[in-house]
Amino acid sequence: MRLNAIKSSPGSRPQKVRLGRGTGSGCGKTAGRGHKGQLSRSGGYHKVGFEGGQMPLQRRLPKVGFRSLKSRRSAEVRLHELNKFDGSVDLNALKSANLVPADASQVKVILSGTIEKAVLLKGIKATEGATKAIEAAGGKVEEV
Numbered sequence: 001m002r003l004n005a006i007k008s009s010p011g012s013r014p015q016k017v018r019l020g021r022g023t024g025s026g027c028g029k030t031a032g033r034g035h036k037g038q039l040s041r042s043g044g045y046h047k048v049g050f051e052g053g054q055m056p057l058q059r060r061l062p063k064v065g066f067r068s069l070k071s072r073r074s075a076e077v078r079l080h081e082l083n084k085f086d087g088s089v090d091l092n093a094l095k096s097a098n099l100v101p102a103d104a105s106q107v108k109v110i111l112s113g114t115i116e117k118a119v120l121l122k123g124i125k126a127t128e129g130a131t132k133a134i135e136a137a138g139g140k141v142e143e144v
Contacts, residue, residue: 075100079130080113088120115139 019031030040038044049056077099082089084097091107094100100107109121111129118138126134126141134141 073103073105075104075107077107077109077124078112079109079115079133082109082115082119082134083117085119086117088122089124090122091124094124109134 017027018025019027020029022028033040038046049058051057075094077094081099084099085093091100091104094107095102095104107124109124109126109130111127111133115133115137119134120139121134121141121143123142123144125143131141
């Protein structure tokens, strides 16, 4: 078998409609383009969003908001939630405890509540206040 000899099986593909070949063809005269207007002419087109010279809707409305792509993969953990752990805490431990979503790739500990246990954060960021609180409890923050 040769690649240049491959053909689709007969009847599997409909024949191309030949436009503008008389009234008997079913697509003669205007060839499916309707009567008059820019789109009936050859070479006639308009840009997406063009409104005939009127200020287009996407330019009339104000630009608003911002959605960070980083926020989809980052999560926050409150300081008091670290009391559940003994010893070291890493990203996988937080995921297994259902404190962060499974698709999170970076986590940051924020100062909210108090911590009584000494924990070691591995590869997890912490705010300045949270870092001081962890170190005051005898813990340590190791950022990668």
